[in-house]
Amino acid sequence: MPTHNPVTFFKRFVASPIAVGAVMPTSLATARVMAAPIPKGGTVLEIGAGTGSITQGILERIGDASRLTSIELDPDLGAEFQKNFPHVRLIIGDAEDALKKNITYDAIISGIPFTIMPAAKRARMFDLITKRLKSDGVFVAIQYSLTSLHELKEYFTSVHVRFSAFNVPPAVAYVCKGPKLVEKRFE
Numbered sequence: 800m801p802t803h804n805p806v807t808f809f810k811r812f813v814a815s816p817i818a819v820g821a822v823m824p825t826s827l828a829t830a831r832v833m834a835a836p837i838p839k840g841g842t843v844l845e846i847g848a849g850t851g852s853i854t855q856g857i858l859e860r861i862g863d864a865s866r867l868t869s870i871e872l873d874p875d876l877g878a879e880f881q882k883n884f885p886h887v888r889l890i891i892g893d894a895e896d897a898l899k900k901n902i903t904y905d906a907i908i909s910g911i912p913f914t915i916m917p918a919a920k921r922a923r924m925f926d927l928i929t930k931r932l933k934s935d936g937v938f939v940a941i942q943y944s945l946t947s948l949h950e951l952k953e954y955f956t957s958v959h960v961r962f963s964a965f966n967v968p969p970a971v972a973y974v975c976k977g978p979k980l981v982e983k984r985f986e
């Protein structure tokens with residue numbers, strides 16, 4: 800099991816607080832809560848992978864690294880991720896660009912701090928996520944408040960909240976199913 804270096808993470812938080820969005824990597828306990836809804840044998844897209852704290856929970860759940868693609872915006876965090884998980888396919892870049900590719904997944908797992916992202920970008924990303932999930936797929940997103948609950952219900956027919964106190968800060972995982980496909984959401 801890789802050891803996650805909180806120093807790199809904290810340095811990147813200081814350099815880019817809005818993009819990184821948390822002072823410490825997600826705990827393994829929270830990662831396991833987030834990975835539990837992934838369908839067995841499913842394909843997974845992880846967005847906002849950081850140094851790979853949630854990746855660890857995903858791999859425990861799916862076993863086979865070839866079914867996982869991870870995306871991270873910050874090259875320094877990406878380099879640390881790749882040291883931790885040399886066998887996982889990592890894309891360095893904006894998850895919004897990757898979500899434009901017409902590939903569908905059984906699960907999309909997010910560490911991205913959506914609540915502090917500009918609202919228009921968040922809306923575009925939620926819309927793309929509904930389009931990249933299989934109809935019985937699941938979207939799981941970690942956040943640090945309940946403010947996204949109402950918004951996520953515009954994109955999914957079912958949104959459940961799982962609390963994880965074993966995290967700094969305490970976190971919630973939104974478990975979203977039933978993507979609402981809207982052809983022209985922004986016109």
Ligand SMILES: C[S@@+](CC[C@H](N)C(=O)[O-])C[C@H]1O[C@@H](n2cnc3c(N)ncnc32)[C@H](O)[C@@H]1O
Binds near residue numbers: 824846876892893909
């Ligand atoms: C709160 S950290 C979570 C990191 C890791 N998944 C964890 O749980 O410890 C958020 C991560 O999302 C990344 N991020 C933010 N916006 C992103 C975007 N548009 N595309 C890809 N990654 C993004 C940040 O660089 C950061 O690594």
